[in-house]
Amino acid sequence: MTGGPPLIVTRPEPGNVATVERARAMGFDARAMPLFAARAIDWCPPDPGNFDALLLTSAFAARLAGRGLAGLASLPVYAVGAATARAAEAAGLTVAMTGSSGAQRLLDDMTSGNIRNILWLCGRDRSEFDARGAMITALPCYAVDPAPVPAEWEALIAAPATLLAHSARAAQRIAQLVGGARAHLSLVAISPAAAASAGDGWRDLAVAGHPDDVAILAQARALWHKGAK
Incomplete structure (x- = not known):
């Protein structure tokens, strides 16, 4: 080329x-x-016992979450894209599923598997999804600024x-x-x-x-x- x-x-x-x-x-x-440039922001990990799974839609969540991520290691991770899955595994998390068709499709797969309480470790600026009846708690841990x-x-x-x-x-x-x-x-x-x-x-x-x-x-x-x- x-x-x-x-x-x-x-x-x-x-x-x-x-x-x-x-x-x-x-x-x-x-x-x-x-x-754009990505940076970590302050966040506090919740009790993982209140959730069925951890949703990651960007590798930045795993890369920039810092030490607080260890407190969520008991939750199975549902990651959008192979790069996000690799970043999650490198951070010591266990990936249960890697979505290859976007966040909404992965969320549909999660809810069809009766996953109802989802913690979404995300960016400060984020898209919205159809929760399909699930309870999604968005928790920003990074920001991507112009x-x-x-x-x-x-x-x-x-x-x-x-x-x-x-x-x-x-x-x-x-x-x-x-x-x-x-x-x-x-x-x-x-x-x-x-x-x-x-x-x-x-x-x-x-x-x-x-x-x-x-x-x-x-x-x-x-x-x-x-x-x-």
């Missing part, structure tokens, strides 16, 4: 560098352009390029920053919700088959081959 348009990776670190390295190994001209726009951003989006949106918030900010330039830009979203947040008017708008880095890069490669024909 040498010689193709640049691939702009907007996710926060440490995921940004991992995605850039994976993309470059695939032959992309990948550029690190993080538009970061300054990198100096090279304007030059990169002035010409054809492909951008990756690893969340709905990322897709929304990308759309705001590129404005009318989206007509010559392609965007690959990690989920249908992220694609919806990106709006219309893109040269190409595609959705990853699964909510993980491997799938989003596979979709970017498919877009590249489409444009190369």
